Amino acid sequence: MSNMYDNARELSQALRNSDEFQNLKSLHEQVENDEVAKRMLDNFRNIQLDLQQKQMQGQQPTEEEITQAQKQFEMVQQHEVISKLMEEEQRMSTIISDLNKIITEPLEDLYGVPEEGQGQ
Numbered sequence: 004m005s006n007m008y009d010n011a012r013e014l015s016q017a018l019r020n021s022d023e024f025q026n027l028k029s030l031h032e033q034v035e036n037d038e039v040a041k042r043m044l045d046n047f048r049n050i051q052l053d054l055q056q057k058q059m060q061g062q063q064p065t066e067e068e069i070t071q072a073q074k075q076f077e078m079v080q081q082h083e084v085i086s087k088l089m090e091e092e093q094r095m096s097t098i099i100s101d102l103n104k105i106i107t108e109p110l111e112d113l114y115g116v117p118e119e120g121q122g123q
Contacts, residue, residue, distance in 0.1 A: 030088040047075045
């Protein structure tokens with residue numbers, strides 16, 4: 004059993020050493036060290052979080068909230084470093100998703116792939 008954990012630690016280290024992670028880390032540090040960029044990104048993420056929480060509670064966001072979120076998104080997309088950071092975050096998310104699929108293949112082989120729309 005410990006061999007699996009060792010392999011997981013190796014995978015974690017490989018991810019940490021990957022170009023994708025290093026790029027993400029560098030962009031994150033650039034945003035953190037730029038007061039304006041950090042504030043812009045924090046505001047955008049807070050708006051996103053508020054909308055997600057409302058949706059999880061079954062509430063529909065107002066037109067004003069949707070418009071505000073869209074405006075904030077357009078602002079952060081225009082900031083070069085934030086835009087690159089968001090692209091790299093998406094790339095890293097795809098890698099993590101791909102790794103998760105590979106890791107869970109034995110369970111899928113055993114139980115089959117859950118059908119779309121069914122909860123897990």
